Amino acid sequence: MSSMIKQAAIDATTDRETAETMHQYGGSFVKMLAQAWLVADPMNQARVKEAFRPEFDRYRADAAALKHYRSMAHDAELASRN
Numbered sequence: 001m002s003s004m005i006k007q008a009a010i011d012a013t014t015d016r017e018t019a020e021t022m023h024q025y026g027g028s029f030v031k032m033l034a035q036a037w038l039v040a041d042p043m044n045q046a047r048v049k050e051a052f053r054p055e056f057d058r059y060r061a062d063a064a065a066l067k068h069y070r071s072m073a074h075d076a077e078l079a080s081r082n
Contacts, residue, residue: 009064015049018056021063030055 015037022034033055037048049056 006061006064009068010061013060013064013067015045015056017063017067018060021066022055022059025062026055026059030059034059 019034019037022030023038026034033048033052037045040048
């Protein structure tokens with residue numbers, strides 16, 4: 001994925017997708033951080049996200065890559081049916 005496409009994909013990734021990726025693939029601390037974000041109200045979600053910005057940025061990039069590769073796999077699956 002080129003860096004421009006990658007940045008666009010990262011920018012299009014939602015906070016919920018990021019938290020779900022953290023919850024699925026993170027270590028025990030990151031999983032609990034994601035759980036805290038998922039159950040928080042919007043004001044506390046912003047506080048958690050800001051306090052742990054490096055973790056959210058890393059997993060946002062991971063979530064974007066996962067979404068990209070899932071899309072590629074889906075497209076390949078559809079193409080193989082023809």
